[in-house]
Amino acid sequence: xxxxxxxxxxxxxxxxxxxxxxxxxxxxxxxxxxxxxxxxxxxxxxxxxxxxxxxxxxxxxxxxxxxxxxxxxxxxxxxxxxxxxxxxxxxxxxxxxxxxxxxxxxxxxxxxxxxxxxxxxxxxxxxxxxxxxxxxxxxxxxxxxxxxxxxxxxxxxxxxxxxxxxxxxxxxxxxxxxxxxxxxxxxxxxxxxxxxxxxxxxxxxxxxxxxxxxxxxxxxxxxxxxxxxxxxxxxxxxxxxxxxxxxxxxxxxxxxxxxxxxxxxxxxxxxxxxxxxxxxxxxxxxxxxxxxxxxxxxxxxxxxxxxxxxxxxxxxxxxxxxxxxxxxxxxxxxxxxxxxxxxxxxxxxxxxxxxxxxxxxxxxxxxxxxxxxxxxxxxxxxxxxxxxxx
Numbered sequence: 226x227x228x229x230x231x232x233x234x235x236x237x238x239x240x241x242x243x244x245x246x247x248x249x250x251x252x253x254x255x256x257x258x259x260x261x262x263x264x265x266x267x268x269x270x271x272x273x274x275x276x277x278x279x280x281x282x283x284x285x286x287x288x289x290x291x292x293x294x295x296x297x298x299x300x301x302x303x304x305x306x307x308x309x310x311x312x313x314x315x316x317x318x319x320x321x322x323x324x325x326x327x328x329x330x331x332x333x334x335x336x337x338x339x340x341x342x343x344x345x346x347x348x349x350x351x352x353x354x355x356x357x358x359x360x361x362x363x364x365x366x367x368x369x370x371x372x373x374x375x376x377x378x379x380x381x382x383x384x385x386x387x388x389x390x391x392x393x394x395x396x397x398x399x400x401x402x403x404x405x406x407x408x409x410x411x412x413x414x415x416x417x418x419x420x421x422x423x424x425x426x427x428x429x430x431x432x433x434x435x436x437x438x439x440x441x442x443x444x445x446x447x448x449x450x451x452x453x454x455x456x457x458x459x460x461x462x463x464x465x466x467x468x469x470x471x472x473x474x475x476x477x478x479x480x481x482x483x484x485x486x487x488x489x490x491x492x493x494x495x496x497x498x499x500x501x502x503x504x505x506x507x508x509x510x511x512x513x514x515x516x517x518x519x520x521x522x523x524x525x526x527x528x529x530x531x532x533x534x535x536x537x538x539x540x541x542x543x544x545x546x547x548x549x550x551x552x553x554x555x556x557x558x559x560x561x562x563x564x565x566x567x568x569x570x571x572x573x574x575x576x577x578x579x580x581x582x583x584x585x586x587x588x589x590x591x592x593x594x595x596x597x598x599x600x601x602x603x604x605x606x607x608x609x610x611x612x613x614x615x
Contacts, residue, residue, distance in 0.1 A: 242383045253392060
């Protein structure tokens with residue numbers, strides 16, 4: 226018996242629920258995240274307002290609140306001030322209570338004032354979307370029941386749970402806890418999957434943290450960002466203007482000596498540089514650790530993966546136990562000390578904000594010289610790779 230205006234087979238209701246939630250995901254990733262929070266693209270006013278209206282109906286989220294919390298997350302990433310880092314709050318807390326963490330931070334007026342600049346502040350935002358944020362989801366419930374009968378209540382429940390589970394739980398939680406990394410960014414962000422479809426491309430979270438203002442979240446040839454596909458389609462018909470995308474690494478024959486162009490390329494691609502550094506020293510480091518274990522100088526459970534994690538992080542980011550283990554390991558091998566010291570010196574080049582370009586260039590040239598004189602083949606080869614960045 227048909228109880229709503231629309232009568233569908235069971236699979237039809239499943240498709241409707243997936244379609245409705247996918248529009249919500251598109252609104253979050255394209256409008257809230259890439260356009261509003263990071264200004265990676267400009268949307269046509271009609272598109273922008275449609276997304277704003279749709280989010281009011283399906284989530285009750287306020288643009289200024291979402292943008293403020295997300296910008297604070299980037300500014301304070303993996304610290305105690307990060308609104309939803311599993312590194313400080315625990316993965317269970319962020320995964321299961323991510324929505325509660327969002328609502329708690331949304332009440333922080335200091336966060337909204339400091340990070341909420343540039344978000345909509347027109348009459349309809351002040352008097353409807355922000356003032357009556359619960360009204361939209363109530364209207365969505367009524368509309369679903371009218372259209373689909375009692376099953377509309379189930380569809381509405383799925384809509385209400387979709388963002389808390391996928392965005393607050395999976396992206397904010399798992400996206401800073403488990404997955405693969407293309408870039409050695411200064412946080413724990415990971416790519417959950419190379420195919421960003423179900424959550425609109427947000428699955429490529431490490432790529433995003435490496436290049437936060439990029440409208441495209443995919444980076445490798447095998448990665449797919451469906452949100453980027455929608456943005457490109459809208460740009461073709463004049464509904465979106467792309468402002469910035471992540472730079473693509475380009476190569477040239479290795480220069481005899483690093484110049485200012487090389488310096489600029491290295492700084493621009495610093496996360497790629499550090500990732501390639503860790504990969505380049507892998508065989509050398511793994512072999513040295515195996516040698517130390519064979520000589521009973523190290524416990525058998527020690528392996529390269531632990532050292533790799535330490536290489537990806539700044540010393541201040543390491544837990545006390547990790548720092549102690551690292552010091553023990555470095556005390557056993559001059560070779561490992563050299564690799565770790567060279568890592569720190571390389572990262573310091575793009576961290577010295579007060580140095581002039583000429584000073585930074587001298588430091589980069591000196592680093593390459595030390596690498597080539599180290600007697601460690603992987604460092605010598607990486608120096609050549611460094612001088613090939615274009």
